[in-house]
Amino acid sequence: MSHPGAVLVVDDDSTIRTVVAAALRRDGHRVTTAASLAELRREMRLAVPDVLVTDVVLPDGNGLDFVATLIGEQPDLPVIVFSAQNTLATAVRATEVGAFDYLPKPFDLDLLSNAVRGAIAKGRRRPADMPDIEEGGPSLIGRSPAMQEVYRVIARVVSNDLTVLVSGESGTGKELVAKAIHDLGPRRRAPFVALNMAAIPRELIEAELFGHERGAFTGAAARVAGKFEQAAGGTLFLDEIGDMPMDAQTRLLRVLQSGEFTTVGGARTIKADVRIVAATNKDLSALVSAGQFREDLFYRLNVVPVALPALRERRQDVPLLARHFLDRAAEDGLPRKQLDAGAVAVLENYDWPGNVRELENLMRRIAALSRDEIIDAPALRRALGEARAGTPAVADRDPGIEAAVRARLERIAIEEPHALDDGTLYDRIIGEVERPLIEAMLQRHAQNQLRAARALGINRNTLRKRLDTLGIDVAQSRPDGAE
Template identity: 75%
Template sequence: MATVLVVDDDAAVRTVVAAALKRDGHRVVLAQSLAELHDRLNAETPDVLVTDVVLPDGNGLEALGAVLAGRPELPVIVLSAQNTLATAVRATEVGAFDYLPKPFDLNVLSQTVRAALAKRRSGTEEFASSEAAAGPLIGRSPAMQDVYRIIARVVSNDLTVLISGESGTGKELVAKAIHDLGPRRRAPLIALNMAAIPRDLIEAELFGHERGAFTGAQARVAGKFEQASGGTLFLDEIGDMPMDAQTRLLRVLQTGEFTTVGGSRTIRVDVRIVAATNKELPQLVQSGQFREDLFYRLNVVPIALPALRERREDVPLLARHFLDQAVQDGLPRKHLEQDAVAILERHDWPGNVRELENIMRRVAALARDDRIDGQAIRDALGLVRLPVAAGTDAGIDTAIRAWLDRLAVENPDALDDGTLYDRVIGEVERPLIEAMLVRHGGNQLRAARALGINRNTLRKRMDTLHIGLGGDSPPDAN
């Protein structure tokens, strides 16, 4: 039987955590403040400490330094509703064994307590600390909490990291966080996008070249490996790397040595590798387009970034962050109305966080009012609006062509991703239903008749599209 000290000012949290841990056979001691924490530590010798961050009389993370100074062998599991990367990293800095964002799964807590007990028995160290306390990533969704926890585990070591995710999800931000929060932060972070470099120049970009190595090489140029010496080399779009360069990269990862293009002198560098891809590397391995041994060398610590549509709860937080950034860039401050937030949350964001950033900068620059409403967001997204303005010769076909033209500029990949039909239908359906509801004073039965569908179908589509009931008449008035 192990003794677990649980500190949380929420009585409900204390109750359910205590019940779960007792079912696992542990003895549980409870406290609801820092003062009680210190009293319990004076009276007890717990095997594991589980503590909240925000307590009535102080910050749990700030108190951990003193706690662990007196009991360095005590594994600490930090719970927090402040679900940011900074919190996760700060928890590891002060020596916490692990960090669980609220709300958490009780099964995960049970597993974490078991792992903490195993660590205590073995005497091994789980984390090393760093001096940094913040990161550039934003989001409090469960998917992002998983990302934060992995980052917090790898910042203090030199393990190779492979970041996967769709374009625009923030892979470079993750690489920057790993570098900036780790011991290499005072050395360079050098990035190279494989998809942006001509294939016959990738090796020269990576390893450098000597004078006369090829036509136009008029002087010796250091490659990205040399430039990143002592720091981090971020290899973006690694799936686009040609096979010859893959072979050379594998050798560097195995030996830490390389020669420049056209050179004979062996160069040794100390570089941490972080790679990223928006492609399925295992599929490329199966098709013979990517070396299997290189994949395993890169995939030591995998980090899968979720698409923005998979963490819609983060959209308002991100949107307001980008508006704040726009103010720092000299644009006027703008505020989001609730109907604007609703539209942002419903959008599928095929361009992910990058697309959202572009949209918010656009409305910050172009919106006339200091408050951004739903129509401003519709305009920025290029959504089709019906009916077409009176006094023009334009029809639906013209509106759709204009929408496609705008999409081709803003997000050209969306024209070929296999979702275009559903996107266009979705953009037309909502304003059509809204227009009919307005035309018929909110009477759903009459709107449904005008649309040629039954009322139940209309209600289902309204629920799916999050269209309010508005001035719908009661059933007996229809």
């Protein structure tokens, strides 16, 4: 346990100064206070404290700008910054100037007490080599406590190469977190490369990750660089990591352990100069228990966990996000719209099963289709009802089928790239899907063509023609529907 120390608290709000000072004095610290940068400078001339606790917005200047100068003069002084400007930019800027910790307002006094004790015990965190960041930077938006914790974690990892595992429901913005970590870190000038494990055929994942040599497998007509090579010097974002097959997990683990890899079919060792950010909407711990995910790989990936909250868990961010998406729609050329108080209340009371992605789609729909400039509660409910009315049709699409089609296209692109432009792709893919569909329906209806045609919603003669065209064996079929 650290010893009590001298703490200087700076805030222009007298109530905050009083409450914070009282809490720290209860912990045994000697506390002095200041209401401005001028008073802060005066107190620093009198005595340098063990810890400085300061607000960002002060009546005579920006606290973060002063902290940057102060730490240059007093490199051993731990500084804790708190602010009502609860954005990712503020959190990262606080870390950039070398603050020991950042606390968004309103904060829990226990958190402040812990931060002060930690600052006295450990000293100041070294300034990070990070870029300047403005409010127009990475588009992570939210002032809720849950998002503030996300910002704090991001701010602490952008300057290093620690592996990050982002978890959260679909639509919460996991790739935005990965992109923010990349854009704000020292690798920002190198590529950011993303790979969705759920969209790649299982047998091609290793080739996608590590590349392959000419002749490594059927159709490998030339050497192709994998995602590790494409992201050299930058960040590799492995989305839906829970869908990675076990054999590929084993090879990825070896790369994370050794920092080297070889291409599929290759012998030359290549250095893996990338930062890894992985993401999942699944419970990886449960997959580990079920034997579907390697425990050692899980621990390699879960060095810095970032848990993204669902939108229903941060309802206070909904109005801010909605306005942001409407503004962005207007920037894209759609009519500018505004929400009245009633419409905002409807948004705040909705559960958002599709999370931030669903909210963004709804705002764009409103911007494109609504005739009114001001959107009220009835109009919002109608738009929301229309959007949800369309959901079953989307939800009924089997994601496995969609993934299989995407995977087939990926394989064709690798093995027969010319086929993507020869005008036969539509008939080819439809034919590949049509054959198993017809065969399955014939089997379901005991080879009765009439019943199968009715179930498919096509004419029996049409079915016969398709059987002939596709070369499906109908020797055992009963075309007349007799029992």
